[in-house]
Amino acid sequence: MKAIDLARKSVRSIERRAKRLKRFRRQQLMALTETMPIRKDLVFYEAYSGNGMLCHPEAIFQQLLKEPDMAHLEHVWVLKDFDRYASTIEIYRDNPKVKFVKYLSIEYYRALRTAKYLVNNVSFPQQFSKRDGQIYLETWHGVPLKKMGYDVAGKASDAKNIVRNFFAADFLLSAGERMTEQMYLGAFKLNNIFKGAIIEEGNPRIDRQFLGASGAAELKTWFERLGLGWDDREVILYAPTWKGASYAKPDTDATALQAVVEYLSSKVDSKKYRVLLKAHQVVSDRIARIPAMKDFLVPNEVPTNLVLGATSLLVTDYSSIFYDFLATGKPVAFYVPDLETYRTYRDVYTEPEDHPGELARSLSELWTVISESLESRMMAEGVRARYDRDTENHCRRDDGAASSRIIDIVFRGIEEGYQVKRDFTDGRESVLIYVGGMASNGITTSALNLLDNIDYERFDVSVLFPHSRDADKVRNTRSINSNARILVRDGTFNGGHFANRGRLMGQAQGWDGRRKHEPKVEAIWKDEWNRCFGDAEFDYIADFCGYSPFWDYLFLQGKAKRHSVWLHNDLAADADREVEGQKTLKSGLRAVFTTYEKFGALVSVSAPLSEINRESLAEYVSKDKFVSCRNSINVEKINLLAKGDLDTPEESLIIENGEIQIGKSSSVVDAVDRLSKLFSLASIRREIGRRQHLNKFFDTTSEVKTFVAVGRLSPEKNHERLVQAFELVQETHPDTRLVIIGNGPLRGDLDALISSLGLDHVVTMAGQQENPYLIMANSDCFVMSSDYEGQPMVILEALTLGLPVVTTAFGSVRAALPEGEGLVVEQTVSALANGMRSFLNGEVTSNHFDASEYNRAVMNEFYAAIGSEYRVSEPADHAIGMKSFIRAEDVAVVQN
Known part of the structure; x- marks a missing residue:
């Protein structure tokens, strides 16, 4: 088994190195192009990441070739496989204005960075950063039927690269107002952030369905060129979607597709009808390898809408291809034998029962629908009503000339008389918040609570964190309030090796260091902001984490009414804190301190802490920038997880x-x-x-009093003092127990201390807990032994649960513990032991803690700290916007 584990680790290590090398290569390729001038006559096209000359980009390209005043343009198309698409390349072999590049090659990056016009129907890769002077037309690839973007439950971060591309786009194409509202402004939350235009002038690719003599001849040529032949028979086209939970890893059952096609082919009059299969482009290549499918499969090279124009009846399932087909006025049949299974991994906006065609759950039902449609050429009254409704919503402007109108708008700059929408502000102020790495710690808890308390009717909130596959971090990101827009930084800086080396050196030297202000270093910081956020702008930008110079350097590239950075602790003390003899935070925090003068507000999490930071950091920044904002709490979540169902x-x-x-x-x-x-x-x-879990920590057979502590096992928390104090308590009160929740670098030392003192039977090291509130709520007293803190969330959580609190007198303790609550003792073992005995003697109780009033005051502090004048005048009902989606079984909880 050890050999197998070692082999697996070796494979993973090799894969990580290969990924790093690939990323480095892309960095270098982008760097090679950074000084090249933009070519004003070059158009760069990409469809489905190079999987053919397809979709809206292909239709726009074809129309540009026909326009006399566009003859000066040169065209570069992206293809993944030159052999697979040899027939496409052959068509343009003698046209000097049309070139082809391989996806992600050096020629690809050169064209991507130098073309004035960029046209894509999905998204450019994560290294893409639009340059000044480029015009990006994002066409998308159809009306959404399946849920997308932030509408896909639990998968918000999957939209990271698409959202980034949308931010960079100058123009987005939309089939109409419904798609604009449902997809762009709804599913991808582009309100307030998108600064470009949305064009509602129809679907360029549908132009190809208006065949005419030239289109019919083109389609025949395509089939004959590929050795398939073409005749005058009517076409029944089966066009199912891809299946699976991930677009990058689609599932396909070739046998099932083959069975449908062969069944239909056996039923139709083969002299009159021809059955064809149009597989989704992500699985088409796999189907093409099956010899028996050669006579049925429409090759991926053939423009889909050319085939739709020649189709008499379309059969599909959950594919939005039927929206395109509505422009023909011909019937659609929906074959959905696996509807329940499909719904387990992909939800839809419109239920199949509401689609503009008859529904079939079996092949025999499907044939009945097809035969009746072909015989009568009529639609049932209900089907016709749905058909007309969807045609009006999604094909109203499709008259065969959409491509020409798009060219007018994008290439000629003519917008008058066309449906071009701009300015998508809805009156809310926009806030960008970096919330840290999303590991289970106090900052993550504070951030999640803050995001549950913000007034989303007043603020448009974007939450930023780095991409991670770590299960703990992923679980925490899924607890982010669904009203917020999730932005995930993936990928890395463009720029050459020496520029990036200078960037790292400049970051280490500090904001005023020489290397930071070298032109190439300044340029790649600017480019990284542009890569991450495109043309997006924010009213307020806040680094809620406050521990990394990288994010401060990045945020200061963006324009905003105010930049603010949070100070969750005595940061000068943090910088000098030693763990195993190393001051691990010192260099990073010193670099952070040098950025403070550029921020509008330095926000400590309590007023006393603000005073501490104001004095200890005075050499870096003027004192008037220091303000305070306490951490908010989520009462509903705490109580829900504490009490169970x-x-x-x-x-x-x-x-x-x-x-x-x-x-x-x-x-x-x-x-x-x-x-x-x-x-x-x-x-x-x-x-x-719940009860089985509690039995691990509590002796239910005897009457004991349990103290509970929650916090990272690191030096500043001083759990050693707590354990030593508890030993003294045990001497006079043997019917007591101590539970310590948390993990950290000092776990081994504490285990050894507990054993050396003979306390193993009365002290439980509970480790990291997804739900600490369950244990806390069943304990009797909360105890804290810290040397210093910011505003420890766990004290507020203990008060919310009604626990008495005994704590040492760290510098900001009075801001953490409201007046009249708890007992504060000196930072000594004997004082802490006496404080715990005071609780046992009934001298420390929990008074009423008004969480709603507390949150109201805190949110006013937050709005003032970021620079907004908005104030909450009454206890905020919006504060817990959780009732609509909190469930006990899937809420992630983190500890201080």
């Missing part, structure tokens, strides 16, 4: 003065049967799991 029984089952009576039962079966009539089985299972 909150289901209530049906009213008819509440008996005897409104109390639920299970009564005496002769067996556990009878008791569970009675409970199941009051609560769902899922609720009962969760409660059983």
Whole structure:
């Protein structure tokens, strides 16, 4: 087994190195082009990442070739495989104005960086950064049927590169107002951020469906060139979508596709009809390898809409291809034998029952639908109504001339008389917040709470964090409030080796260092902002993490009314903190400090902490920039996770003065049967799991008092003092227990200390807990032994749960512990032990903590800190915008 594990690690290591080399190569290729001038007559086209000359880009290209005043343009097309698309290349062999480049080659990057016009139907790769003077036309690849972008539950970060491309685009194509609202402004949340124009002048590729004599001849030539032949038979086209949870890794059952095509072919009158298969472009190559499919498969090179123009009846499933076909006025049949399975990994905007065609769940049903449609050439009344509705919504402007109108707008600069929409502001102010790496820690907890308390009716919020596959971080990102726009930084800087080396040296030297201000270094910082955010602009930019100079350097490239950076601790003390003899944060934080003069506000998480930072960091920045904003809390989430399932029984089952009576039962079966009539089985299972989990930490057979501590096991938390104080408490109160939740570099030292003191049986090291609130709520007193803190969230969480608090007197303790709450003791072992005894003697209790009033005040502090004049005058109902989507089973919780 060890040999297998070593082999796996070796393979992963090789894969990581290969990925780094590939990324470095792309960096270098982009660097080689950075000084090349933009060629004003060059148009660069990419469709489906090089999978053919297809879709809207192909239609626009064909129309540009026909326009006399566009004859000066040169055209570069991207293809992944020159052999596979040899027939396409051959067509333009003698045209000096048309060139082809391989996807991600040096020629690819050169053309991408130097062409004035960029045309794509999906997205350019993660290294793409639009240069000044380039015009980017993003056509997209059809009306969305399947849910997209932020509408795909749990997959918001998957949209990272597409959103980045949209931010950079000068023009987005839309089939009409419905697509604009549903997809661009809805699914991808482009309101307030997108600075370009959305064109609603029809679908260029649908122009190809208006065949005429020339189009019919072109289609015949395509089929004959590929050795397939063409005749006058009517076409029945089967065009299913790709299947699978990931576009990059589609599933395809070639046998099933072949069975459908062969079945239909056996049923039709072969003298009158021809059955063809148009597989989705991401799986077409696999199907092409099956010899039996040669006579049926429409090759990927052939423009789909040419085939649609010659089709008499379309059969599809969940593909939005039917929206294009509506422009023909001909019937559509929907074959959906796997609807329930499909819904498990991809949701749709429109249910199949509401599609503009008859629905079939089996091949026999499908043939009945097809035969009736071909025989009557009529649609049922309900189908016709849906057909007309969808045609109006998505094909209203499709008259065969959409490409010409797009060329007028993009290439000629003529917008008058056309549907060109600009200015997508909705009155909200935009905020960009970097929330850190999303590891389970106090900053992540604070950030998630903040995002649950912001007034989204007033603010448009973009949340930024780096891409990661770490399970803990991914789980935390899924807890981000769904009202926020998630932005994920993926990829890295463009620029050559020496420029990037200078960037790293400049970052280490500090903002005022010589290397930071070298022209090439300044240029790649600017380019990185542009790569990440395109033309997007924000009213307020906030580094909520505050520990990395990289993000401060990046954020200061963006324009905003105010830039702010958060200080979650005594940062001068953090810089000098040692872990295993190393001051691991010193160099990074010193570089952070040099950026402070460029920020409008330095935001400490409590007023006392702000005073500490104001004095200790005075050499770096003027004192008037220091402000404070306490951390907010999420009361609903804390209580939900602390108490487990909150289901209530049906009213008819509440008996005897409104109390639920299970009564005496002769067996556990009878008791569970009675409970199941009051609560769902899922609720009962969760409660059983909750209690089993608690039994790991609490002795339910005896009366004991349990102290609980929550925090990272690092020096500033000083858990050693806590354990030593608890030893003293044990001497006089043996009926006590201590549970320590958290993990960190000092775990081994603490385990050794606990054993040396003979406390193994009364001290539990609980480690990192996804739900610390469950343990906290079942403890008796919260205790903290820190040397210094910012504003520890866990104290507020303990108060929310009604726990008495005993804490050492760190510098900002009074901002963390509201007046009248808890007991503050000196930072000594004996004082902490006496404080814990005071609780046991009944001298430390928990008073009422008004969480709503607290959050109202905190959010006013936040809005003021970022630079907004907005204030919440009443306790904010918006603060917990969680009720619509919090579920106990999928909320991720992190600890300080």
